[in-house]
Amino acid sequence: MTDLGEIKYFLSLEIEQRKAEIFIHQRKYAADMLKKYKMKDYNGISTPMENQLKLKSTRIGEEFDSSLYRSMIGSLMYLCASRPDIVCSVNIVTGGNRELIVFRNASYAMGENCRSRSGYCCSFGSGIFSWNSRNQAVVAQSIAEAEFISVNHAARQAV
Known part of the structure; x- marks a missing residue:
């Protein structure tokens, strides 16, 4: 090697x-x-797309290179x-697809420090734009609490 x-x-x-x-x-x-x-030579802009832009198809008879x-x-x-x-x-x-999709999961009390692990990924259309996996900051007392903390982290990121 x-x-x-x-x-x-x-x-x-x-x-x-x-x-x-x-x-x-x-x-x-x-x-x-x-x-x-x-x-x-085009000028850049600070936002990726104009707000409330309405896209229109090309006019009939106009050449278009698909x-x-x-x-x-x-x-x-x-x-x-x-x-x-x-x-x-x-x-x-x-x-x-213009739908925001958030996947999240949690595992209860993993490792030596008894902290649960949370993970999420946020997808909009065809691309994942945010993801994370880490130990939770607090020790959850049950799997339900670990799941709630995971949902909370994912929802805050999605918003």
Whole structure:
């Protein structure tokens, strides 16, 4: 087996490892995407999508390159891996499921410290935008209490 050192780049994900932190981003992928779709000179905005925007289909008789559209949407969906702030906007332009789904679970009194473990993941359309798994801060007295704490953490994150 060969040691290749610290990972720097994997599947368009750039990984920066520092003393106490690991950063995962896709700056190069986003820049390449803008160049590929000839949007390099466009101005950025602070919000991913205009509020209450109504999307309209193209006019009848107007040429539309569906392969270009599918390619752009696929690229945006891949970019969602490191950009949870654009998941909702990408889901709207894909016409996908606009339903917030939260999965959560808890296990009662695991480990030496008798703390229960909670986990959740929040999904909007086709992408998970938030997830967590950790020991609960308090010691639950029953499985029902552990489940309640888990629901509370997941609901706060979803809102």
